[in-house]
Amino acid sequence: MLSILFSAIVLIPVFLGFGRVSCSLFKIEVDGISLKLILGTLSISTLFCLMAFFVPLNIFVEIPFLVFGFWAFFYFKEYRGILQFAPNHRSIFLSVTAIILFFGSFYPFILDHFGYYVPTISWLSKVGLVQGISNLDLLLGQMSFWHILQAGFSNFTDSFLRLNAVILVIFLIYIFEKKSWIHLVFLPILFLFAQSPNPDLPMLVFSLIVLNEIFLGYRDSSVLFLISVFIFAVKPTMIWLPVLSFLYSVFMLRSGLRVFLPGKILLFLFLFKNIWTFGFPIFPVPFPDFGFSWAPNSVVLAKSSDMAILKTYDLQYTVEEIRQFSTMDYIKNWLFLDGIKGKIHMLFVVSLALFLLFSILRKSKLVWLIFISILLKTIMVLWFSAQYRFFIDVFFVIFFVVFWQRISKFGSLLIFSILTFIFGLFFCFPKYFQSQLPSFKMSGFMGGFVPTQFCSPAVYEWKKFENHQIGNLKFNVVKDYPFSFDTPIPAISPSFVQQYLDAGIFPQLKGPDFRDGFVWKKITPFEKAKIQRILDLHYDEGR
Numbered sequence: 227m228l229s230i231l232f233s234a235i236v237l238i239p240v241f242l243g244f245g246r247v248s249c250s251l252f253k254i255e256v257d258g259i260s261l262k263l264i265l266g267t268l269s270i271s272t273l274f275c276l277m278a279f280f281v282p283l284n285i286f287v288e289i290p291f292l293v294f295g296f297w298a299f300f301y302f303k304e305y306r307g308i309l310q311f312a313p314n315h316r317s318i319f320l321s322v323t324a325i326i327l328f329f330g331s332f333y334p335f336i337l338d339h340f341g342y343y344v345p346t347i348s349w350l351s352k353v354g355l356v357q358g359i360s361n362l363d364l365l366l367g368q369m370s371f372w373h374i375l376q377a378g379f380s381n382f383t384d385s386f387l388r389l390n391a392v393i394l395v396i397f398l399i400y401i402f403e404k405k406s407w408i409h410l411v412f413l414p415i416l417f418l419f420a421q422s423p424n425p426d427l428p429m430l431v432f433s434l435i436v437l438n439e440i441f442l443g444y445r446d447s448s449v450l451f452l453i454s455v456f457i458f459a460v461k462p463t464m465i466w467l468p469v470l471s472f473l474y475s476v477f478m479l480r481s482g483l484r485v486f487l488p489g490k491i492l493l494f495l496f497l498f499k500n501i502w503t504f505g506f507p508i509f510p511v512p513f514p515d516f517g518f519s520w521a522p523n524s525v526v527l528a529k530s531s532d533m534a535i536l537k538t539y540d541l542q543y544t545v546e547e548i549r550q551f552s553t554m555d556y557i558k559n560w561l562f563l564d565g566i567k568g569k570i571h572m573l574f575v576v577s578l579a580l581f582l583l584f585s586i587l588r589k590s591k592l593v594w595l596i597f598i599s600i601l602l603k604t605i606m607v608l609w610f611s612a613q614y615r616f617f618i619d620v621f622f623v624i625f626f627v628v629f630w631q632r633i634s635k636f637g638s639l640l641i642f643s644i645l646t647f648i649f650g651l652f653f654c655f656p657k658y659f660q661s662q663l664p665s666f667k668m669s670g671f672m673g674g675f676v677p678t679q680f681c682s683p684a685v686y687e688w689k690k691f692e693n694h695q696i697g698n699l700k701f702n703v704v705k706d707y708p709f710s711f712d713t714p715i716p717a718i719s720p721s722f723v724q725q726y727l728d729a730g731i732f733p734q735l736k737g738p739d740f741r742d743g744f745v746w747k748k749i750t751p752f753e754k755a756k757i758q759r760i761l762d763l764h765y766d767e768g769r
Contacts, residue, residue, distance in 0.1 A: 227327040229682040233384040234327075234392045239304070240295030241266035241396070246302045252488070254449055259307040260400035261439075264432060265449075266295075267393075268456045271375040272492065275499060278354040278374060285381040292383065313402040318639070322398055322413070325646060329417035330391025332653050333673030333684040339422040340686075340709035341365060341719065343373060347387065347423065348715055350377035357743030358520025360504045361733045362701075363710075363722055364530055367504030367522070371459040371496070372425040386683040390427045391420045397431045406438050407638035408629060412622060414645035417653075421683070429461045430619055434626060436467060440474055440592070441630055447475035451489040459496040462508055463616045466603035466623075468493075473595045510534075511610065520736070523746050525729035534611035540567045560612060570614045574621070578604065581624045596627055688712055694760055696732045696753055699744075703760065716740065720761065727757045 242259060245266030249256060256262055270291060274283055281287065299305065313319045334340075342365045349356060349366060350373065360367025376389045384392070394416060401409045412434065419427035436453055444450065454471040457464045468489070475481040497507040505521025506512050512527050532545045539548060540563050551559065561571050578601070585597045600620050607616045633641075652659050656672035676684050690705040691713045702717045704710045710717035718726075718733070726732045732749050736742045749757065 227324075227331045227680050227683075229386055230327050230330050230388045230391045233379075233386075233388060234395050236292065236383050237379065237389075237392050238263065238396065239299040239308075240292055241270070242304045242307070243295040243298030243300075243302070244269050246304050247298050250302075252448075254446065256449075258403045259304070259311060260396065260403050260435075261449075262304070262307075263396045263399070264435065264453060267375065267396075267428075268453060270295075270378070271371045271456070271459075272495065274374050274378040275355075275371060275495060278350055278377075279502070280354065282354045283351050283374070283378040283380075288378055288381050288383065291378065311399065311403060315402075319398065319402055322410075322642075323395055326391055326394045326398065326413075326417075326420065328679075329649070329653065330388050330394070330420040331679035331683040332421050332675070333686065334387075334422040335656075335671040335673065336419075336422050336424055337671065337709070338424070340711035342368070343423045344387070344711040345715075345717065346370075346373045347377045347380055350374055351380050352715060353740045355499060355502060356740055357502050358505065358736070358745055359743070360509075360522050361520065361744040361746045362716055363718060364510070364522055364526055367500070368509045369499060369503050370425045370461065371456065372428055372461075373423055376423040386685060387423050388421070388683055389423055393428055393431055394420055397435070400435055404438065404442070405635075407635040408626065408631070408633050409434060409438070410638040410642040411625075411633065411645075413642055414649045417646075417649050425461045426615070426618070429457050429464050430622055432457050432460075433464060433467050433619060434622060436471070437596075437623065437626055438630075440470075445479055447471070447479050447481035448485040448488055451475060451486050452492060455489040455492045455496070459492065463603070463607060464619065465606060466599040469602060470595060470599040473599065474592065477595065478591060520743055520745050523729055523731050525731070526725055526746075529725055529728075534613070538612045539563060540565065567614050571612075574614070574617060577621060577624050581628070584628055593627060596623065600624075686711075691717070692760075696749070696757065697734050697747065699732070699734050701733075723757060723761060727754065727761070730754070732757065 241263045243266065245262030245264070248254065248265045248269045249262060254265070256265070273291075274287070277283065277287060345363065346366055346369060349359065350369070355369060359369070376384070376387060379389065380387060394413070397409065397413070397416075401407065412430070416427055416430060419430075432453060436450060436457070440450065451468060451471045454464075454468040458468050471489075472486065475485065500507050500509055501516070501518065504510075505518045506515070510527070510530055512521070512524075515521070535545060535548055536543070539559060542563060543559070548556075561575065562568050563571065581597060581600075585593050600623055604617060604620065653672065654675040656674055673684060673686075678684065688704065688707055689712055690707065691702045691710075692705055693700065693702055695701070699716070702710070702713050702715075703720060703723060704713045704717065708720060710719050726746075726749075730748055731746045732753065733744050734747050736745055
């Protein structure tokens, strides 16, 4: 907890300083400090992304950004905003902040933390953005803006990767500054994402803030669209938010197309970054195909697509069975999956139907624009991969729109307190909840409370791996574990070694070092036998 508190004390002034500089450069007028904090987060993420094409995001990048951020914080006297903010109910603010730090200090338990988040941050901080990195590990081709931001501060300020907890403190500042008490209801659910650099948390926090600003009548279309595109760059499943910002700006604010230029530039950077690392504009969609030499192998992409289909049905059917489904089977089997995910799917459909009815009865242009935006997102998600985690934000949006300004401060605090108590028990005693709710598999990976959390966040270590070489690539493979979260780069997880063997290919360096990028090549019979021996000798548990 103390470590996360240190990160918050350092990063909040830095974000505020960069936000103030952004407002001065682009003539942006904002009230209070919370929107400056968001603009600071956005500007640093963008600058880190640009720099990562040329240099690693190491300590030599982090320190100058910290120095400049603190300089701007004091030069523009932004500390006055911090002092003026001092909420009337300071005891409540400090208590909730302590709760955020507490939840943020638990062991990470989301599997993507080990298989995707940490390896991505490791590459960014040690090498930067690498052309064709998805040939080494397909998941690394995503390189979310959030992980770029986290990588830049992972060397000194936030070595435990708890930036999400800092963002929750910023969210709390927004709640008290705007007196938007309904947001307190969402906080306990967001505690689930505070232990990892999970992009779901910032996408939910920032989208709720954008929604609230729209409902409050914020009229700077350029800022709304820019922040919305940034959230899309953090996680592309948030496509509904830039769509909403665009529709709101055009049909309600009557804005001209020129105001969207900053957002378009950021969108171009996002697409270019994806092409650089993945070979295609939007991960993991292999379209349009520009024929870049560093694009992943088609067989690997096909396996990724098959896995997305399997996860859509919670691995309860085989790919062959799913492909034989009729249209009604697709819908019925998705809605009535065994376990908690089937119930989430049913709740999702019912929520959309009720929101449609609410939109009809409310007769509000803004509500209709929101419904159209999330309906478009829903269609796209259902088309590509209808996993519940890709539309969880829709529940937040519907609840917010329906209950905006209908829940009092007392009611919000009451709901927050009850949910926080329940989630506190869940975090401290996960094994009990696992026995009571076995279909909720996430609880099986939770580590429970340890006293050392009061000083520094709980982390896992493995550090077991073996060195190998195929062609010109020397690489490391984790031993007796499926994920390479603390394996030195370049690391290839056992599952991808198996995939490459099945596809008859293997990643190779394009040049003498990592920064030259990766491509794939067909393997020889000798190399195929060597890869098989690697799997047979050491990595049966990872296959």
